[in-house]
Amino acid sequence: MSIEIAGIHKKFGDFTALENVNLSIPTGEITALLGPSGSGKTTLLRIIAGLETPDAGTISLFGEDSTNKQTKDRKVGFVFQHYALFKHMSVFENIAFGLRIRPRKLRPSKAEIRDKVFKLLSLVQLESLANRLPSELSGGQKQRVALARALAIEPRVLLLDEPFGALDAKVRQELRRWLRFLHDEIHITSVFVTHDQEEALEVSDNIVILNKGKVEQVGSPEDVYDHPANPFVYGFLGNVNLFHARLDKGVLNLEHREDDPQDADVSFFVRPQDVAISLTNGDGRGIEAQILTHRILGGRVRVNLKTLVGDKEIEADIEKKQWNLIKEENRDRVYIIFSGAKIYSKDEVWSDYAI
Secondary structure: OOEEEEEEEEEEOOEEEEEEEEEEEOOOOEEEEEOOOOOOHHHHHHHHHOOOOOOEEEEEEOOEEOOOOOHHHOOEEEEOOOOOOOOOOOHHHHHHHHHHOOOOOOOOOHHHHHHHHHHHHHHOOOHHHOOOOHHHOOHHHHHHHHHHHHHHOOOOEEEEEOOOOOOOHHHHHHHHHHHHHHHHHHOOEEEEEEOOHHHHHHHOOEEEEEEOOEEEEEEOHHHHHHOOOOHHHHHHOOOOEEEEEEEEOOEEEOOOOOOOHHHOOEEEEEOHHHEEEEOOOOOOOOEEEEEEEEEEEOOEEEEEEEEOOOOOEEEEEEEHHHHHHHHHOOOOEEEEEEOOEEEEEOOOOEEEEOO
């Protein structure tokens, strides 16, 4: 493992940012620290970097206790959300900066620095912009320069704090794919902070889900999405329908009062894409519902419905061609079928449920 985090605690005044965090980060993989605002993910990243000191616990980098080491001695590269480029320096000089300020004995020659910088410019696909100033670059280009600058010092670990947070949606998507491609080329151990679930699922090899300073779950994107450890993880990773209900001999009782969750047997979770809509109830498994609203999202349609029994509001995500069939029939009463749904019982056990 590249990074071993053991028993980390951190408080800011009366606020507990991290509480007994234990974590192993694999070598050569991308690990995402994912969680809502205030969950402790940026604090943990800064502690790994040496920019914050924990109140208790240890940080080991490649088998060495680095808890009390200064940032410059940890051999980590840091990429900030807002680039932090030197405005008066060209792209070339920004990337070369970390090499030029090394002690004389460790400093590469001018020719070596030039070769190194142009190799990095080629890696981030910005060779033609070497002489530009940051003000002459787009947001995506600035972030790639920041990444090249972090890589110039040949770090053992690359740390990224919401690296795409300041970019618009389209550029974010392009840079996410580019970062994944770049990592597959260089295989540097990387840790990045994000609150964007889609970003973490698309880019990372492993996801650490944090909430209120504690680790809720660690696993591959597929593991945490398909096998959430608890209701928080299920609800945080993508849209979800959640309501409380009773189970009567394995049958979901929708007549349970939603405003009295303490009286419920289970919490019922189903993602919008696992809600099917049918015009008929041929096999008798469907639940009759009324269509309330719909939103067309490209090739898919988000449909809001309310069950006739129990008045439960449900969100479905269906293909546009299926919506067109419903629209042709001019129907506002349909049947919904849950597939891939899960229930979470009072004794904190997950189980699958299908109508």
